[in-house]
Amino acid sequence: MSWRHLLAVARKETYHILRDRSTFILVLLAPTLLLLLMAYALTVDIERVPFAALDHDRSPISRSFIQGIAAGKDLDFYGYVGSLEEIEALLVRGEIKAALIMAPDFSRRLLSLEGMPLQIIIDGTEPESGAFAVDHVGWRAEQFLRDQLSAQLQAMGIPLDTLQPVDLRVRAWFNPGLEPRVDLIPGLISMVLGFPALSVALALAHEREHGTLEQLMATPIGRAELLLGKMAPYILVGMANVIFMPVLARAWFDVPFHGNFALFFLLSIFFLFAVLSMGVIIGVFMRTQAAALALSLLLIFFPGFFLTGIFFPIAAMPEVMRLEALGLPGTHYAIITRGMFLTGVGLEVLWPYAVMLIVLGLAFTGVAALFFRKRLA
C-alpha cells in the first residue's frame, strides 16, 4: 500500500469537503442540526392537556375537586359540559383530550369513605396525552383526597397511611429527575455521529456518477488506498463532531458527561471506522447518489433509529432483530455513549462493545475491499 496514493486521495477528498458548500454543511453541521431537531421533536414535554368536566354531583366538594385538578400547568380546564354528547363533540374537534365524569353521589361516597366514583374519558387517537391526563388526575385526586379527608380520618382515629397501603418510593439513578432528554441525548448523539457514513457513501457514488471513478480505475491506484483515502477525511470530520457533541449536550441540554473523555474519543474513532465502512460498502455497490442515499437511510439510519436500542429496548425485540442489532455499530456505540455520559463507566464495562466495533469495522472494510473491483460493470 502506498501512503502517497492514500494521502493524495485523502487530500483531494478534503478539498472537496471544504470547498463544496453543500458537502461542507452536510458533513460538518448536519450532526448538530439533526441532534437539535430530534432532541426537540422526540422529547416534547406534554403539558396543558385540555379537559372538560361533566359534574352530575354539582356539590361544593366536586367543584373544589375540579379546581384542584386544574390547579397546575399540566392540565387545562376547558369548562363544564352538560352531557356525554357534548364531550364527544369536543373530543372530535380536538378541543379537549380528556374528560372527567363525576357520579351524582360523588361527594356522599367520598365523605363516607366508600371511594371516589370518577370516570376519565381520554382521546384514544392520542394515547400519550390521554395517559398523561390519567396519571395527573390520579395524582391530584390522591392529593385532594388526603387534604379533604385527613382531618376527618384523624378524628375517626384512622391513620392516614391506610389510604396508601403500598409505600413505593421510586429513585431513578443516573437521571434523578427522569428527564427524557438526559436519557435520550447520549443515544441520539451516537446516532448523529454516524452521519459521515452517509457522506462517504454519497462521495463514492458521486465519483461513479461523474466518471471520475472510471478515470481512477484506469490508474495504478490500489483498492485499499482508494477506499481508506476516501474514508480518512470523514473520520477526521467525525472526530471534530465527537469533540463538539459532549460540549453541546452539556451547554444546550444540560446533559452531563461523567466518563473519561479520552476513552470516549478513542472508542468514537472505532465507531466512526465501523460505521464509515458501512457507508463505503453502500458506495461500492450503488451506482447513483440517489440509490446510495436511499440505501444509507435504509441500512444505517432507520435501523439506527429502531434497532440500536435508543428508543426501544433491544431485549424486547424478536430474536432476528436482536441479531441484526448486533451487526450494527450503532447498537454498541449507543451503549458506550450512554455509559460514558450518564454513569461514567470505563473500559472495564465497555470493552466488549469496543471489541465489537473493531470487529465490525474490519469486517465491513474487508467486504468493501472484496467487492470493490477496479473494473467497470
Added chain:
Amino acid sequence: MEIPDPIIRSRGLGRRFGKAWAVEGLDLEIQRGELFGLVGPDGAGKTTTLRLFAGLLSISEGEAWIAAYDLSRQAEAAKRKVGYMAQEFSLYGELSVMENLRFFAAIFDVDPQEVELRAADLLAFAGLEGFEGRRAVHLSGGMKKKLALACTLIHEPEVLLLDEPTTGVDPVSRREFWEILGDLNLLGSTIVVSTPYMDEADRCMRVGLMYEGRMIICDTPEALRRRLPGDLLELRPEDWRAARRTLAGMQGVLEVQTYGEALHLVVDDAGVRMPEIQARLEEEGVGIRSLRQTPPRMEQAFISLIRQMDTQEAD
C-alpha cells in the same frame, strides 16, 4: 526487455455483457507512433474496445496486449503505461488545475521533483498557462478537455486511449484539441482515439470502422474513401426540392443526400449517368447551376459501408 511492435495487439478479442456481445472477434494491430481512429455509430463497440485496452473491462474471449503486457493477466501493470481518457471524463471540479495535475501525478508515482516541471510543460503545451489556480469547475468545456488530456499525460504514457475526447466541444476548441493531438503524435506518442466526427477520422493515419461489435474495415482514410461503390456527383440545381423529387429512384442513382441547396448523388457510373441526369432534369424543367463529379468524402464512404452491412444481414 525489448518491447515488440505493435504496441497494441489483439486476437479474437471479445467482450460480452449478459448475452450480448459488445465487441466480438477483434483482431487489431496498432504500431508504435500511430494515430489511430475508431469510428462507427453509437453502440458499435468503440467505448468497450477502448475500455478493454485500458484494463477497465475483463476480457470475455480472445487475447489482448498493450505495451507488451497481457491484459488478461497484467492489466494493473499495463495501466502505468497507458493514458486513458474516459468519454465522460470530468475532473475534480473543486480542485484547481494544478491540484488536478498533482493528484494524478501522485497516483502515477511521478517523481515529486519532476511534477512541477512536467505540469508546467503540459500546461504550456495545452495552452492552459495562467489558469493554474483556477478550479476545474470554472473552466470552459474545451479547457476542461485539455486539462483532462494533460492529466492523462502527466505520467508520460506510452500509449494514449481517448474516448470521444471532442464530443460536446465547440468547433474552435475541437480544432485546437486536434492540433495538440497532432503535435503529440509528431513527438512520438501512440494515440488511439474514438470519434463520431468524420473530419476527425480523416486526420488519423488509419481508421477502424466498427459496426455492431465488429471491426468491419480498417485502413487509411484514403483507401476507405475509395471503397465507396460507384461515384459521387455534386449537383447544384435551381430548385433542389424539385430536383430531389425528380432524381430519387431514378435508375443508377443509388443515393440522394441533401447538403444545403446542393444534392450529393451516389451513382453506379458517373460517365453513364451524368448525361442521363442532365437530360432528365431539362425534361422536367429544373435548371442546373452545376453538375460535377467530386471525390467521395469519408462520411459517404461510411454510410455506404454500413448500408452494405445492413443489406447483407437482411439477406
